[in-house]
Amino acid sequence: MPPPLTAPPTKRSGASPPDPATGSPEPTPGKKRLLATLPGLLLTCAVLGVLLVVSVVVAIGLGAAVVTPGETAHYLWAALTGGTIRADEVTTYQIIWQIRTPRVLLAALVGAGLSAIGVAVQAMVRNALADPFVLGVSSGASVGAVTVTVTGGLAALGIYAVSAGAFLGALAASVLVYVASARRGALSPLRLVLTGVALSFGFQALMSVIVYLAPDSEATSTVLHWTLGGFGAATWGVLPLVTAVVVVGMVVLHRHARALDLLALGDETATSLGIDPDRHRKALLLLVSLVTGVLVSVSGAIAFVGLVLPHLVRMVVGATHARVLTVAPLAGAVFMVWVDLVSRTLAAPRELPLGVITALVGVPVFITLMRRNGYVFGGR
Template identity: 45%
Template structure:
């Protein structure tokens, strides 16, 4: 009997691995197609073969295999404008989805999200101070990232403090505290923006506050890419602890999780990820709310699967959101945060209407 159970358990594990690999391969293919279409589409359409010829030619020394028969303008558009933009969309989408996954596990609530809980708003306060007034100059070229990180960390700590009742986090108080803190910090950000001395700086900051990838450059890619990758790998290595968190505080303590220590660590990691991403592409909402929830509905709640699949789905979603932002009112461009809000707002209301909207918390 024990042997049969062991065999069945092993078969289930194998099936899970196969489904994970199959889903990952499929999503990587969709992501590659989405990248190609994103770089092709624009005021100057580019042939898909030309897109990847330029990318390979600029990345590897392939003069013997690729003849550069494209124009200088096409090379500049593909390599200097559209490629950094689509890569930033992939990094931001994956990072925001991973952040949302971690926060939802941390508070055991599928409505949790860095945007709704005020974390993104806190990062925006720090970032706008740097953009418009040159604050935090002590950090030199990393002032924007440092300010956004400090803002997101302080806002997250404040929300958790307000949400605690008798040492435990109340789901309702968490959401209300997050929304209140988000509104207050958004008002502070708006006040900072209208107090700026330069009109052009105000316009740039307002567009950036709603999320934008228009300023993407190759120099912006390394830091968010490295931080997102390291953050993802750390959270993925902690998938067992994240799974145990879903079982509740008492079960987590019983199973040997140093709950307070692990919570503080998650708060710092998610705040750092949020701060870095907000510093390069502004405040983009609802990605961390929608993507993890959809992935859990399809793939289950095991974080060994949820984290990588959420990263891929988040990357694909933000690439297509950016395509919409660039093309819907072309030749003008709308902030990408508007597109994600139009998708995420109805999704948030649908979650509210569900009979059970948390992982085991309050209803």
Template identity: 55%
Template sequence: MFRRPQAKDRPPVHRSPPRISTPGSGTAHLAVAPLVLGLTLLLLVSLVCGVGLGAAGIGWADVLRLLGAGLTGGTVAAGDAAAYTIVWEIRLPRVVLGAVVGAGLAAVGVAVQAMVRNALADPFVLGISSGAAVGANAVILLGVFAGLGVWALSLSAFASALAATALVYAMARSPHGLTPLRLILTGTALAYGFEAVTTVMVFGAARGEAARSAIMWLLGSLGGATWAQVPLAAVTVAAGWAWLRLRAESLNALAMGDETSAALGVQPARLRRELFLVTAAVTGTVVAVSGAIGFVGLMVPHVVRMLVGADHRRVLAVAPLAGAVLLVWADLLSRLLLAPAELPVGVITAVVGVPAFVLLMRRGGYAFGGR
């Protein structure tokens, strides 16, 4: 007699891995491709406006002519030498660096909010910017590393940001890995400590231009932007964004909780450790060249989620462009409102961003991660 095959005798059925859905994925959102195209065009227009507008009155025709001459390698008349220097050596590297920094802060903001599962998280919640401030103010106020010349500020800020990163990692690490609560508590506690050190240096230094420069750096400024700063910042931000895009599905899982992500085949402790290193590298780099520009990494990810949903594949495609546009215009306003004096960029991002963010939050039933 033939025995009827039992369930345990049957070959296993291979199923494709489940698709990770995110909260709010079923609601209507804007299409990503047209939004990316529109933001790209808006960014190009913003860059031109950032170069064309400023305290020194240069006509739009002259700005476009000088930009064309620089891009094509054309010659510039002797009478246009001063205007060419303003356009190519002062304004253009500033707006390009502003776009890079804005893109980096927005992308890292998305990653940090997923890493710690906290709607109030931003790139500075890990204490990296406060650590960078210690190194920057040591150069500005105490003259440390003065022998490095123009590189002293950026290198000192980046080195202290790396030191702060290592300290946060060492103190937050546990046998269970980097848990969200330990990361937030450790980063916040150390940030207060770093800020206390910075405050002591500011109050202990002689009043004058040095103290004003320190405050400008603490609130964010692109006034010292040069072409030499752009390549490293751009490469770091692009590499960090590319890595985050490759791990977008894993970020979707991590945002749902450690148990859910583990059930979906994601190792939360390992992913959180990798995210910590990537976000620290990008944040340390952009803070070293621009200072502590706040609110971009907090606001932009939430606004983008309202537009395209909570799927990190969609959010990471849009957020860097939105952050770049926002920071280019914020920097432009910081130059124009009190021209020829400048306001810190962080003041503009807060003044413009806070009411805009509150209005967007009140438009519907938005919640972190979806609608």
């Protein structure tokens, strides 16, 4: 009897095939066995969690007045527990608790939110180059902020007028994107991207005209700095709203993790596996618009965080969205805390816009990702 026919062994490459939607490669077999398991995922989250706590304490202590980590922890503990401090420590305590702590915490929240939303946008539009601002939300928020700053509108809201204008601009941009891209009630990924990009250019042109015609040069300088991002206006008053929005957004995205996996494979595959792509895409568009609008209203437009961080996380834990949405917010929070620290210490006493630093970091990282073997963006 002849021996049974067997298929010839196949040659295994060093990396698994890329995710069809984003081009992000799955981890190599060794890494996949370690990190794609629940213990590996928990270990990754634990390491990032510890790194985040350490980063927050260090960032709070560094600045024009340097405070050691031990003293920083002492002041934070006193503030949280109602402890006492010496009279000669009051000034340093006020700097730590009233100025730096809300700023660093806001940076962590914005970094976490932008990273999570970036994951959702890339799957929703099936585009590896997408980020939270590809839908024109950021540009719309910029127009709202510029309009309020130049015209003095919403003056009744006081220091929150610019943030409120930015949020309203973001919502208006989202409505325009939906109306312009929807066809017979359906939202296609390509139409969303093209409409968002087109409206972004339109909003940027409108913002440039408003800034050019503005009679107040100081207002113009403030607007330009705001549109590049910054946490200089962070207060304890904005943290509850941002915290609630980011937490709710991440919880909702986790509930849509399986839908994101299927949307990344294409509408036909998603429909055959039992989900309605249009219904999920509309819900995700609403969520992305609301979260991005809130984040932009308190921090300005910060590029590359929602674009690069999701890809880096996928390279470590794989393309399954349940894993990526668990790790990406922690990674984004750590990254943004250090970016903010660099922005206020590198050229002290002047403060660099966050968008400049994230671009300087994000551009080379993204180019490196594109040149990696096995990393494919929509094909060869």
